[in-house]
Amino acid sequence: MTSYPLHPVGLKAQALNFRALPPLSLYIHIPWCVRKCPYCDFNSHEARNGLLEQEYVAALTRDLEQALPQIWGRKVYTVFIGGGTPSLLSARAVEELLAAVRMLLPLDVNAEITLEANPGTVEAERFAGYRRAGVNRLSLGIQSKALGRIHDAAEARRAAGIARQHFDNINLDLMYGLPQQTLEEAEQDMRAALEFVPQHVSCYQLTLEPNTPFHRHPPALPGEDASGEMGRQLEEFLVNCGYRHYETSAFAQPGKQSRHNLNYWQFGDYLGIGAGAHSKLSFPDRVVRQARHKQPQAYLDAVARGSPVQEEREVGCRDLAFEFMMNALRLNGGFDETLFAERTSLPLLMLRRELEEAGRRGLLLRDLNRIAPTGLGQRFLNDLLQIFLPPEH
Ligand SMILES: C[S@@+](CC[C@H](N)C(=O)[O-])C[C@H]1O[C@@H](n2cnc3c(N)ncnc32)[C@H](O)[C@@H]1O
Ligand code: SF4
Numbered sequence: 001m002t003s004y005p006l007h008p009v010g011l012k013a014q015a016l017n018f019r020a021l022p023p024l025s026l027y028i029h030i031p032w033c034v035r036k037c038p039y040c041d042f043n044s045h046e047a048r049n050g051l052l053e054q055e056y057v058a059a060l061t062r063d064l065e066q067a068l069p070q071i072w073g074r075k076v077y078t079v080f081i082g083g084g085t086p087s088l089l090s091a092r093a094v095e096e097l098l099a100a101v102r103m104l105l106p107l108d109v110n111a112e113i114t115l116e117a118n119p120g121t122v123e124a125e126r127f128a129g130y131r132r133a134g135v136n137r138l139s140l141g142i143q144s145k146a147l148g149r150i151h152d153a154a155e156a157r158r159a160a161g162i163a164r165q166h167f168d169n170i171n172l173d174l175m176y177g178l179p180q181q182t183l184e185e186a187e188q189d190m191r192a193a194l195e196f197v198p199q200h201v202s203c204y205q206l207t208l209e210p211n212t213p214f215h216r217h218p219p220a221l222p223g224e225d226a227s228g229e230m231g232r233q234l235e236e237f238l239v240n241c242g243y244r245h246y247e248t249s250a251f252a253q254p255g256k257q258s259r260h261n262l263n264y265w266q267f268g269d270y271l272g273i274g275a276g277a278h279s280k281l282s283f284p285d286r287v288v289r290q291a292r293h294k295q296p297q298a299y300l301d302a303v304a305r306g307s308p309v310q311e312e313r314e315v316g317c318r319d320l321a322f323e324f325m326m327n328a329l330r331l332n333g334g335f336d337e338t339l340f341a342e343r344t345s346l347p348l349l350m351l352r353r354e355l356e357e358a359g360r361r362g363l364l365l366r367d368l369n370r371i372a373p374t375g376l377g378q379r380f381l382n383d384l385l386q387i388f389l390p391p392e393h
Contacts, residue, residue, distance in 0.1 A: 015285045016317075016345040022268045022282055024071060025078045025260055026101065028060060029274030030086040031296045034120070041209035043276035043294050044084040052300070053093050059303040061100040063273040063292070066306060068104060070281055071271055076105050078112040078260035081135070087117035091129020098134045112259040114139055114171075119151045119159030127159075131166045137258075138163045139171040139202075142193065143178075153192070160196040169256065171200035176234060177227035178206055179219035186230045187237060194241055199256035203234055204249050248330045248381060265331050267324045267343040273308075275299035280315075287315045287344075318390040320344045321351055325388040329381065334365075334372025351388065358387050 032047040079101060081094070089097075094115065101107060114137040115130055117123055127138065140163055142156040151159075163170050172193045176186045193201065205227055208215045222230065235245055243251035247265060250258065264270065272279045276294035280287065291311045293299040302308045315323065324344050328335040340348045348355075355371070358364035363377035363384040377384045 016282075016287065016320075018282055018284050018345045020342070021074065021284075022343050023077050023263055024074045025080065025263045025268060025270040026076050026105070027260075027270050027272040027274075027277055027279075028079065028081045028086075028097070028101075029272065029277040030056075030081060030083040030089060031275040031294075031299075032088055033083070033085045033118075034088070038213035039206060039209065041212050042084065045296060047088065051088055052296070053089060055300060056296070057089075057093050057097050057100075059300050060097060060273055061104075063303050063308045064100065064104050064271075066303075066308065067271055067273065067279075071105075073106070074269075075108050076101075076111065077108045078263060079107070079114070080260040081113075081115045083116055085118045085123075086115050087120070087123035087126060087130075091126045091133055094130055094135065095133035102134075112137055112169075114258070114260055116141065117159070117163070119156045121155065121158070124155075124159040124162045127162050127166045136167070137169040137171065138167045139173060139200075141173040143173070143175045157192070160193070160198075164196050164198075169200075170196075170198045171202060171258065172196065172198045173202045173204070175204045175206045176230050177222055179221055181222060181230075183226070183230055183233060186234060190234055190237055194238075199253050200258060201238060201243060201251045202249055203231075203238070203251060205231060246332055248332075248378070262331075265327045266335065266339060267327050287320055289313055289315055317344075317346055317350075321346055322385075322388050322390055325351070326385050328371075329364075329373050329377070329384060332373065332378055334370050337369045337371060354388050358384055361387075363387075 029043065031043055031045055032051055033044045034047065036044060036046055079098075081097070086094075098113065113135050115135045116139045117127070117130075118141055130138065140156075140159060142160065160170075160172065174189060174193055176189075178186075190203075206221065208218055208221075221227070238251045239245060243253060245251050246257055247261070250261065252258070269282050270280055272290075272292070275292060275296045276299070277292050279290040281290070289312070290309045292308045293302045293310045299308060302310070321344060324340060328339065337348055340346070355364065355366070358377070359366060361383075362374055363380065365372050365374050373381065373384055
């Protein structure tokens with residue numbers, strides 16, 4: 001998930017004026033993994049003394065109860081249980097969690113409910129139970145063990161097979177640009193993944209994130225050009241296999257885009273509960289971002305005190321416009337012009353100069369009512385976004 005700098009409340013922003021609030025999603029963070037992967041900077045912690053499963057599910061329920069006044073009466077269209085490794089939770093714990101969500105929130109009858117899973121043997125045995133608990137989309141991370149992960153290719157294949165038996169909507173997460181990886185190997189990995197005919201594929205280029213072992217001791221990665229070429233070849237391969245490249249790293253069969261992630265990219269609202277989870281919530285006159293305490297124990301203590309939110313800030317108009325662009329321009333199909341005002345309550349005219357510049361540089365296309373990155377804009381997304389960056393950043 002994208003993270004944003006948060007400052008204490010106090011910076012008063014100009015009042016907004018929403019006619020209708022954006023669609024709402026729920027994100028639930030599970031902050032533990034069996035072992036920390038050397039490239040990963042997500043909020044995940046080694047579960048050395050086992051999981052505090054009961055305690056954590058109870059805390060999530062309390063957290064949600066305490067957050068309810070901020071979203072009174074609003075329907076929730078998607079739920080995403082992410083991590084970390086949510087598949088460390090027993091099926092029973094997931095069932096309890098989703099029962100609490102259903103009891104507390106008006107969940108849409110067709111809600112997309114995703115759970116992120118790792119391909120361990122124990123985890124795969126839980127997939128049927130997750131389905132019974134109401135999860136209807138499984139997202140499986142199947143990167144190779146060469147990256148310091150604890151599962152091998154045989155386990156990944158077995159888990160993908162079991163996932164496919166129980167779910168008719170699965171995502172496979174795959175990385176490329178790995179240490180010593182050749183183009184042929186990257187294609188081979190993708191070919192093996194597509195044998196399971198997943199409805200969705202997320203294809204990330206490995207990045208060296210600060211504060212990770214890979215950043216301190218960088219492995220030999222394919223060069224920028226080689227990785228770029230790999231990305232293009234994998235894209236071509238996926239498109240030839242019937243997948244649509246709808247977002248920088250996301251590919252889907254027609255109609256099978258991740259509805260939860262689409263809501264982020266279309267600048268919808270989300271309540272994030274759990275350790276370190278981020279929220280973006282709109283009110284009739286303002287938009288607020290929040291982050292919860294990151295460390296699992298600090299989070300549990302904070303929930304017990306009745307204050308899981310560690311940081312909160314109101315988003316100013318210029319930041320709001322930029323954040324909209326930063327999300328919506330990740331979508332290869334772009335967005336309808338009216339969406340800007342719907343999601344920010346601001347006039348698109350405020351970005352006239354920036355839109356013109358992006359068009360002039362061949363990074364953005366305006367066609368009828370749509371605004372979309374060009375092929376060049378997709379390739380050089382950072383250059384495109386830079387144009388919309390407010391001056392004080
Ligand atoms: C944070 S994980 C959470 C789900 C699960 N634990 C897993 O590993 O698949 C989600 C995805 O982010 C990817 N990821 C984590 N760190 C990354 C990095 N430095 N570069 C690219 N992808 C990364 C993971 O490989 C995984 O596909
Ligand atoms: S299993 Fe996933 S969340 Fe956990 S450390 Fe590895 S990449 Fe990060």
